[in-house]
Amino acid sequence: MAPRRPPQHTGAMAEHPAPAPAAPDRPVALVTGAAHGLGLEVAVQLARLGTDVLVGARDPDRAASAVRGLAGVDALPWPLDITDQDSVDRAVRTVEETRGRLDILVNNAAAHPDHGAAVTGPDLDAAARTVGVDLIGTWRMTVAALPLLERSPRPRVVNVGSGAGSRTDPRYGTAVSGGGHPAHALGKAAVHALTGVLAAGLADSPVVVNAVCPGFTATVPGAREAGARDAAESAPGVVWAATLPDDGPRGGLFRDGEPLGW
Template identity: 75%
Template sequence: MTEKHRSDALVSETISRDGTVALVTGAAHGIGLEVARQLAQRGIDVLVGARDPGKAAAAVRGLDRVSALPVPLDITDQTSVDLVLRTVEETKGRLDILVNNAAAHPDHDETVTSVDLESAARVVQVDLFGTWRLTISALPLLRRAPGPRVVIVSSGAGSHSDDRYGLASAGGAYASHAIGKAAVNALTSALAAGLADTPVVVNAVCPDVTATVPGAEARGARPVEESAPGIVWAATLPDDGPRGGFFRDGKPLGW
């Protein structure tokens, strides 16, 4: 299936969210920025959050319906999170979609037996606790929305079922990233269970190996335009859509 056909197929299974507001984290570049662009194409007003608001503002310049938050977003810092959510409320008055894309960069040279545990703790602080912090802090705003959606961008590296990069297949490589994403998958399941009696729909998405740095496509990574539709799909699911799942390109991915 070509990138365009895959994107069209995913969009056809979702509903329009025209007039709603989305926040995409870690979106000053790469897949986060592309998700913001594709959500905006569907009529959604998108706010881009990043640690460097200047870079975010430069990245979204010229994109219709996409604007950068004027304050820095550090998901490991509760004060920063509170300021960002207050800014969202004051400028938009609502939040319908939260895309948790911000994450630590994986160390591809690291193994599970040679890991620097202090470095590993920093990765988990971002990937797990940062995502957890922002999500529960955003719940008061999300609960006011008629159809709130939370998407957690995860990775097949945190799955036992990914036969290329999964926990059972990678030989202990990039351990902090893999273990952190496995914890993120568990967080997704727990959040979905805890919010089962509410309209808040929570799912995790693996965008597959995506070219977020120069030269990555030459090493087999697919372009951001091909990976983003799966995240947009989860962000715009209908009310009776799946909850607590782990998906790639709109299809279930084993834990």
């Protein structure tokens, strides 16, 4: 089945209501690494579609400040560190206690790219931490959330990947990168592979798992000047994957709703 194009969403958010359990007819989403940038914009766009969104971040105060005034978006009240099993378990318990189920998990949290690093002269300890966050952290978060996702009639998991971890991406892929930011490329390539493995393991379940490359997105100072697009332009591709129909694609990597080889 050919994937549909992702929707575009515009418009201002209303005043943020007091936290409350989800209404039975509203999907519940958890977005990790969502105190700013792409994760926050994904949360906003999901909320505009009527989703009850919880955002997690290592700094809960920053997350709470970021979502203040955003209708349909709440912040987890403590740190969500995907490298810490206790932190992940506590976040999942909070979703269970306050919402009772989970319909959408967006694994957006990731390590910072190792710009300036070279594959021929790596800091392997730092590289291990990067791959550990991107791969093991995403895997840990997904496994912990599965019991709640399995309560949903339409569970979706979206892993935020990157063209940097794709051999075939003509702009950012490993074939054209010159071996730059190697830990980032390897970590994201591993996320793409994890997506395929998870999709295969969940093939007989309603849990739909895909990966999305958001494209070069302005999430750090100076990125926009280097040609990055705004998070509002990148988020619809993630939202598209989070809202796929039951017969939508599984185990793929996409950018802006179009397949991307990995």
